[in-house]
Amino acid sequence: GAVVSQHPSRVICKSGTSVKIECRSLDFQATTMFWYRQFPKQSLMLMATSNEGSKATYEQGVEKDKFLINHASLTLSTLTVTSAHPEDSSFYICSAPLRSGTSGGVPKPTYEQYFGPGTRLTVT
């Protein structure tokens, strides 16, 4: 099956520094990737859609200057948390969609999400 990796899995940084998180699709190409932030009590918040070769699309309320996204190639997207603060501490997850083909023999484009294992960011 399709695999998405994330690096690092855990990072601790000091307030005011920047942290880069990498998301890679290992065995398929992903022109689009998604970045999520997961809060306590498990809810997932979509932060932005990363697009290869163009600017990321940010969800309302997400600061684009703080959460820099770069989709450098068809297999790599990076999220940089700039000037991190303790309130940025969270679990960050990326995903990449992969198309699956048919429904009962009839072509119906359906996209499954393949998720990275997540990055636990702690800002002290």
Added chain:
Amino acid sequence: GNSVTQMEGPVTLSEEAFLTINCTYTATGYPSLFWYVQYPGEGLQLLLKATKADDKGSNKGFEATYRKETTSFHLEKGSVQVSDSAVYFCALTLGGSYIPTFGRGTSLIVHP
């Protein structure tokens, strides 16, 4: 807009109990429906899916049936195990879109 509503958790069960996690949706077209599972400390992974009405998705003993008339996709398992303890997310995508809409997730805790 599109939305997915899941039952509030946590759901706490004893091993071998029957599981139902409710999921209902609203969508402007005919969505594909998914259940994803997140084990502690990990990312999400696809558990099962259904792409049209009356389809049943199944995997690892879990099942869910796409019910268009009730706009539901409830997750069931006949006999849960401790290893099923995780957070379960219901999700949909519409048409050819790759952008998913997720529910808030339901935590399942299974005791020995």
